[in-house]
Amino acid sequence: MLRSEAPKKVNKGLVLGLCLVVISAMGGCSLLPESDPVQSWTLQPAAKQDLGPVELSDLRVLRPQAQDLLSGRYLLVVPEEQPVSVYKGNRWSANVPTLWRDYLVHALQSDSRFAHISSDSARIDARYELVSRLDAFQSEYRDGEPVAVMRGYLQLIDSDSRALIAERAIELDKPAAGTAVSAVVDAFSALMADAGEEIKTWLLRVTPKD
Structure with missing residues (x-):
């Protein structure tokens, strides 16, 4: 007849001591691979402009729709x-x-011709909404040189009736001064400055006058 042996008790103190020895031997080592450092970039903000009295008020700007890597x-x-x-190793700040x-x-808040400008993050009541789709926001090499490119579509909507007031495509590009990432980011800042001016001019032209 076989005799069953009682299970041996584990010395918890010994196990803890061995764990501490292993951890001490590892020092500052990590079991996870170290990630490469990432440089974060942002756009140069639009300058403040005093261009006269308010012409457009109560506009909410929504985040553009974007797919895949653009999101x-x-x-x-x-x-x-x-x-x-x-x-x-490079990322946008958002x-x-x-x-x-x-x-x-x-850019709209910095222009005296616009008032009560908000975004969809605040959900403040607004008379108009700027809805958009972003199809491209990238650097494209042309003849060996990088060019900042933006392509998309804009729609101005009446918030109450949901009626479409106006719509248009937008496509802009701006050559970079060099191939360095910093030069490409500068080109994007200049590109967005141009885009801001073009969008503001369009909004003032198509928004109904009371």
């Missing part, structure tokens, strides 16, 4: 005759739709 924080680049890629919306909100 993240990647700095996208399209080499010549190659698929879209990213600038390794995801691209938020970056775009926040820049435009600040």
